[in-house]
Amino acid sequence: MRPAPEQPMRKQERPEWYGQQPQWPAEPSQGTGYGSAGRAQAPGDVGPGTGGPGPGPGPAAPFQQRPLLPEPEPAYSYPEYEPHPHDRRAGRVRKPLLAGGAVAGAAAIALVGYLMSSGGSPAKTGGALAAGSSPSPTHTSFQPTSADPATAAEQTATAFLSAWQSGDLQAAAKYTDDPTDAMTALNTYKSGLNLSSLTLKPQPAQAAASTPASPSVSASASGSGASTAAAASADGPSATVPFSATATVSMTGKNGTMPWSYNSSLVAYKQPDGWSVRWSPSILAPGLADGQQLTVVAMPPSVNKVVDSAGRTLSSYSDAAVRNIAVSLESKAPVGTGTPGVAVQVMDASGAAVGKTPLATLQKPVDASELKTTIDPTVQALAEKAVSMRARSSMVVLRPSTGAILAVANTPGSGDTALIGGLAPGSTFKIVTSTALLKYGVVTPYSPVTCPLEYTVQGVVYHNATDDTTKKEESEPPGTPFITDFAQSCNNAFTQFYKQLEGGKLANIASSYFGLNQAWDIGLGPNRYFSMPGSESGAELAQENFGQGKIVASPLAMASVAATVGTGSFHQPYLVSGVTKVTANALPSGIDANLKTLMHAVVLNGTAAGVFSGITGPLYAKTGTAETDANKDGKPNAWLVVYDPYLDIAIGTVVQDSGYGSVYAGPEERYVLSHL
Structure with a gap:
């Protein structure tokens, strides 16, 4: 059977708030009073002191x-x-x-x-x-x-x-x-x-x-x-x-x-x-x-100049996403850069600032003269060249050992999909689902797991991908090892385990081991680059098992998933040093080894077989194909994530309105790895 990724039939739903910058109102201090009239306030006194005018009882007397x-x-x-x-x-x-x-x-x-x-x-x-x-x-x-x-x-x-x-x-x-x-x-x-x-x-x-x-x-x-x-x-x-x-x-x-x-x-x-x-x-x-x-x-202080790791100004780059990073960092320096000032700000009832300028500046911020980012000029140039192969293509390249973001690239018209995303990750999310199945003892890499043509949950019928050659839906017979289901990316091998992952188990694995589903500050302020419901069941959870439903992600988040498997522990992606990072538990060594085995099988004889030909050393990858409401002409989004231990590189790529991940995203990632 010719390997091919799945093409799920369910469409995703995106929460309206995805990608928005959260706003948190300031918490008022309870305080302990502010001095006294008529006596000095002793240490430990709480509240205003005595003395000062005030109304007294009874009528006024001369x-x-x-x-x-x-x-x-x-x-x-x-x-x-x-x-x-x-x-x-x-x-x-x-x-x-x-x-x-x-x-x-x-x-x-x-x-x-x-x-x-x-x-x-x-x-x-x-x-x-x-x-x-x-x-x-x-x-x-x-x-x-x-x-x-x-x-x-x-x-x-x-x-x-x-x-x-x-x-x-x-x-x-x-x-x-x-x-x-x-x-x-x-x-x-x-x-x-x-x-x-x-x-x-x-x-x-x-x-x-x-x-x-x-x-x-x-x-x-x-x-x-x-x-x-x-x-x-x-x-x-x-x-x-x-x-x-x-x-x-x-x-x-x-x-x-x-x-x-x-x-x-x-x-x-x-x-x-x-x-x-x-x-x-x-x-x-x-x-x-x-x-x-x-x-x-x-x-917050501003920054006079934002540069890449070699000192070149980001504003000189042709990629709009990189220039947007420069604008954002110049207007609001990340924590630890420059010296913040202090101001009195008027707030409305919702806790939002009133006006563009504060009421009073008590101490002016000290701006930073230069801010160096993790963008690598060589990797960035390769990423920009790679995404130019296909329209509506976006890519993020990470350093797994540290989480440093080396490149962010989007073709014109793709917006800032590389970072913001907001797309169903498809079968690339099966890495997380497999982690949950291994963690809770549902399967081992060689457990027999059938993958039927159809699987029905609460009246919703789920299908597998259609073979591009035979035009028939794929399936795997009873007794098929789970590693084969993963390598061939057969949907219903995952759909059927929805009951075993109810009660928030899947979301918990995503958060506790991969740092997903929470705000990351990569240097641009806290933002969510991945979102999924905290606790779902039934048909919704069944399709989340293969990366559809209400799950939305960015290439940044999915590149981080591959990087986490590669190093065995989550390192939050970042653009500038000094930011406060989210942490997560290290993957248990046995589970991490099994995940590497599963992802290597994808490259050897699975849906990514032949994609990285000519590149020496073991690679670990996962393809994905996902339908969304925004797809044109019924064409799905093509996904691919890969980890290269020799280069200490992880890549996440999506090509919107295209087809299979191996066909559309594969050549782009191969181009980057082959030129490093």
């Missing part, structure tokens, strides 16, 4: 009836204020509320008095608050001591900022006209920035014009500190209070902190029962909108 409190240690410093024009009335000059980081005795007592008379109280320790478990705050209007709108707005802003800075977020939220949203946003601000300290300094306010108008919020990032007018609200007089903020932040999971300084502003306005801060997310940072939050992120 200051004279309140007991005097000891002078608190200041939690933050305000600059000395110059008298405002609106403070020079009737020959009186207003003294600053807070000055020079210290509060004068009378001024301190007066401030504590009016905070308490307005319902304020020193901030309370907030371990539960830090964890976001406090009840929703209730709005409490602030009662300033001054009738002057600008001064009253400053006092209202001072109470809000003091509570926010001290970590008493519930007290701060109560001073706003939307306590629930304010509380949520203040907590998210703290966790998203991994906040460890915060200093807030208000600037002089200016009362709004007397003409009533719709309220508006002004957020200034100019850093000038100049007063800006806010339109008076229909509720009553209002004023804008600019303030500066200095936050000590850090990235989740990273040691070390960094300061972030910026300017913002808030609007305080009078209501019938007192003054309030008009809540807006832009108070937290200029331009911040509802549903957005701030996160500290790493800024």
Whole structure:
């Protein structure tokens, strides 16, 4: 019988997400509070400290009836204020509320008095608050001591900022006209920035014009500190209070902190029962909108020049896939290359970055001048020449002992199939299926395994390939050794064992020994180059046994399968050094030896017999022919993988819309091996 690979009848199904770059939202830090007002925070303290303004119980009473409190240690410093024009009335000059980081005795007592008379109280320790478990705050209007709108707005802003800075977020939220949203946003601000300290300094306010108008919020990032007018609200007089903020932040999971300084502003306005801060997310940072939050992120460095192993720039190559690699690496250097920067990024509710640039750059990245890849110019040139033999051809060449990617080649119009793939691998996947059958004791290389013309599972009839000469479907009689079934690539010798591989056994072998079905970072960021369901049964698993169904793969992944058998253990493919690699268990020595025997039989007297004539030394290969929904004119995709121990080379090739792997992919791989 003339050896020929199978041509399965089932069509593949591709998951829509295949090939997409996964996005993972940043995890907020739980934190341990960020300082205290009124006392120093001792080691081990959790949550905000005590001190700072906050609402108190019961109705307000005149200051004279309140007991005097000891002078608190200041939690933050305000600059000395110059008298405002609106403070020079009737020959009186207003003294600053807070000055020079210290509060004068009378001024301190007066401030504590009016905070308490307005319902304020020193901030309370907030371990539960830090964890976001406090009840929703209730709005409490602030009662300033001054009738002057600008001064009253400053006092209202001072109470809000003091509570926010001290970590008493519930007290701060109560001073706003939307306590629930304010509380949520203040907590998210703290966790998203991994906040460890915060200093807030208000600037002089200016009362709004007397003409009533719709309220508006002004957020200034100019850093000038100049007063800006806010339109008076229909509720009553209002004023804008600019303030500066200095936050000590850090990235989740990273040691070390960094300061972030910026300017913002808030609007305080009078209501019938007192003054309030008009809540807006832009108070937290200029331009911040509802549903957005701030996160500290790493800024990846870029690369000035990406080169092959000999120093030639990849951008000079003719292959589009190689040039795409250069563009990707230039825009985002892999981990370990250059020095990442640090930035504050605005994120939406889904965890995606808002805008192309971060809100603030805290530390600029240091770009790498040159990045060397594993692309070998000699092997790359041979691969490009080889794929030019057929239209829609793609190839990847690996160094099995290390996983280094030596060549990536695609004919024009093939896209980046060599890396991305997304195609059913056909019978090349029988290497993995055979590993599972050997591992679970279902077969040995010489077990008698019949391969019937047809095999039915749950009403689905599976066939073998049709002999190209006799035009008859192939089969193997009872008593046929499994090694012959493998060498001749007879489908139903594998289909019939679907029950023995249920319960996720096949997917487990693919992952645990071959590193498949998980994201690899080859230097371009994590991506999946192979995908299969985690646990299937019945008809779906039956066709997955011969590499169809929902399995999709790339030449990169299948070249790695051949390389894993060659060396006995998985070495994740990579383009640049220093990337974090996926690991897998080494193949048991007995199973690896049997796999080599099976794959060598393919070359000696199986579907690849004669393909590598003239090449000395043993070779280990597997052909594959796979139908997909994208096939034109009913022509299948031709696959071939090969391992050459003498050259320490593994190759994975697919020729789309062609035919048998030995006929179409075979000559291309032979060309590469024969010229090395």
